[in-house]
Amino acid sequence: MKKTFLLGLALVVTSASAQSLTGAGASFPFPLYSKMFAEYKKESGVDVNYQSVGSGAGQKQITERTVDFAGSDNPMSDESMKAAPAALVHIPTAIGAVVPAYNLPGVTEPLKFTGKVLADIYLGKIKTWNDKAIAALNPGVTIPPLPITVARRSDGSGTTFVFADYLSKVSTEWKSKVGVGNSLQWPVGTGARGNDGVAGVVKSTPGAIGYVELVYAKQNKLPFGSVQNRAGKFVLADNGPAAQAARGVVIPADTRVSLTNSANADAYPIASFTYLIFYKEQKYGNRTAAQAAALKKMLTWMVTTGQQFNEPLDYAKLPDNVSSKAKALINSLTFDGKKI
Template sequence: MILGLALVASSATAQSLTGAGASFPYPLYSKMFAEYKNAAGVDVNYQSVGSGAGQKAITERTVDFAGSDNPMSDDAMKAAPAKLLHIPTAIGAVVPAYNLPGVTEPLKFTGKVLADIYLGKIKTWNDKAIAALNPGVTLAPLPITVARRSDGSGTTYVFSDYLSKVSTEWKTKVGVGNSLSWPVGTGAKGNDGVAGVVKSTPGAIGYVELVYAKQNKLPYGSVQNRAGKYVLADNVPAAMAAKGVVIPADTRVSLTNSANADAYPIASFTYVIFYQEQKYGSRTQAQAQQLKKLLTWMVTTGQGYNEPLDYAKLPDNVEAKAKSIINTLTFDGKKF
């Protein structure tokens, strides 16, 4: 897959750009890039290969930009040949989607219950831990089929980042990452793959970005936030996860388990990652200028496509930081 990306990138012109990475924002980026082509005449080829593969592709300079739901670590950035920059493009929610025949109202979950399901400790839907959160709901003694990602995934990072904040056992035994040593589960590639497993398997549960649950008509549960409130994911509670959070200058920050009383607790920025110095390989200044124009459009005009596709828009202060970062781009050491 990445070799194919290299071939695409090497043939890029000023009228085309290539990106690869997270499946989390793929529905949004598909719409954004179609509209951008109409507006600017520039083709943007984005391959939904997972955040891990996207981070690898930008490190190897086989794409103009990467998509990732988690920011790269300091160590990962040091492995790149030059300075990498991050800008958020949207806020998305990761939801526990499930296939439970006969249950018509959204189930309630706590972080501990979700962790225990993914640790393999809760094995059936009528387990007393789930039943206690959902009085009055008839829960069949159906085995739980745990669906999770098989590829390097930013959605996995966000989900495991949340579980590590609410479950000491999860943090100790499994931890946080794009790829994990899973205690249990059926692996699938991409958000679409996990949604497919859930949709086709009675008794399944899987973590997916909100839009994938909606597109596949999958029910998804409300999750208890840090304030004790059960919140069903939507644009507003996802956006609230960023409210009151100190956003660092490089915008690399976790939004999970927000202290905001109205926030949905499993929310995250999704990022675009690119090089500050744009002169490398066979790149031209025209190509660098096209990337700068695209990134600027994504955090300004392009934000108009977020909410209709079930992603929250960037808060004003984050949009301002993103534009400031974009304006540090250089070509041969000079800003352009």
Template sequence: MKKTLLGLSALLTIGTASAQGTITITGAGASFPYPLYSKMFAEYKGANVNYQSVGSGSGQKQILERTVDFAGSDNPMTDAQLKDAPGKLLHIPTAIGAVVPAFNLPGVTKLNFDGPTLANIYLGKIKTWGDPAIKKLNPGVTIPPLPITVARRSDGSGTTFVFSDYLSKVSSEWKSKVGAGNSLQWPVGTGAKGNDGVAGVVKSTPGAIGYVELVYAKQNKLNFGAVKNRAGKFIVADNGPASKAAEGVVIPADTRVSLTNSANADAYPIASFTYVIFYQDQKYGSRTEAQGKALKNLLTYMVTTGQQYNEGLDYAKLPAGVASKAKNIINSMNYGGKKL
């Protein structure tokens, strides 16, 4: 099957004939799972689904404002954000994805990185590819001494959160000076919108490095580095190593958890769940009970039948225990107190 990456700002509209008639479900947010959601929604037969890939930060804002039925986000909302919401918001993970350091170095296809080195590149402390820290991780590799062009997100981004969450765990300097978040005060870098925007900067700029979700690196034919995990192994991102990041992690009932820098010896260290966020009580504004049921049916599909599309698009499936927790969360949805 040929994979097609749709543009970041594109609006995915899938129309189907169904028992739900003309019900349309709207969502917005993360670009991280956009290739997967494009496929899921194209195959879904229960309703029309519109999903706008505008970044996790925007998705969270829109679900708080109740202008969409669901938000896509690569990081869970904080307790403070949830407290400010006009109703109880729920999270369910739909996949596990990997964030990779993609690079453009003429003549170089494979590189090793570790957390401190990536942090120092993004702190602006490592400025050229010929830096001793990079050479030490890559013995025998002839690396051109080009200046490093740092590419990063300009929009509120769950991919940024995942990457910066990882850096905060492996670099005390990064944690104290920059920290983790959807939007950051970047020390250096060229900003671009969406995973596809960052991928575009890397692809067009010799000497560039940028963090992107795995599928965007593959579809743009970008080289990406192996990253040293907590066990000291250099791991190349793939479905298996990404899935390993969730093994041994205690998943809370609400599923909000970080998977970065996993202790699993075979895990890729910059991995994360990607989430859908929605209201438990679907009776608000002018919403009908049928709309609430349509959303519940879609979400159930995403964590069950829809999982068949994850691996073919370079995402890991939900572990069985996590999928079970997600179904329990979905089943708690109601319409004005009435179970959907």
């Protein structure tokens, strides 16, 4: 009998550890998630399939319950969460920076941008690289008189949300004419899918500018500019300045918060948490208790052990106060009304 019990226990453990999980959403954290999920599979045997389809598509899929979790660079609004059949939970997994990457032959040092100049480029008001507004920020830099090709996202994008959220805080004209969202009515620009798509347009087009997550600029060897923060400092994106964007920010219990245009004097101003979104009550559809337990275990690993992979891939780690809130949210998960 003892042998039978042990064999049964082994089968239960194997069944739980062999779970596969599916997610979809933001391209912003895709390089990090690819690494995390590969390492997690080595450690746990759990295969996590994450599709980089954009934050908007991820939010749609979790609302429709076609994935175990969604990735999004912006938290869902109260209004958008009303479309979900049950309560959704958000947890941050990293802090990333959105940078203005460009292709300007002969320009070897990072250009300086203000929020107003970036807004005016994306409003179509600044059309050439030697415009006096850009030249005034970069004295002594010889900038070719190329026309500006504006690259932006064509899909529903959290990176777009973060960029537009920042521009709305620094440009009243942007806020009134374009606003904030995963998908926008763009005044100008060439659309591309995903951070990799925008990076591809910039890389192949002399005179192009595009907003991409930092790692995509680095992977594609694209120069990117420093951006003036609220304190007036021009800051080049990196892990440290991105992490500073979260310092001094009141993090609500549900962790849904904007980090753009931080008041911290050392912060990079276009930074954001990237989130995973999932259901608090895990019993729905054909889901099993083992599947719910596998999700909880993976989420816990991502905000603890998995944080070691953030900085080597140019994402900032979660501050301690944020990771503790994330763990509390993960521990609130239930299956059939009982804590997992």
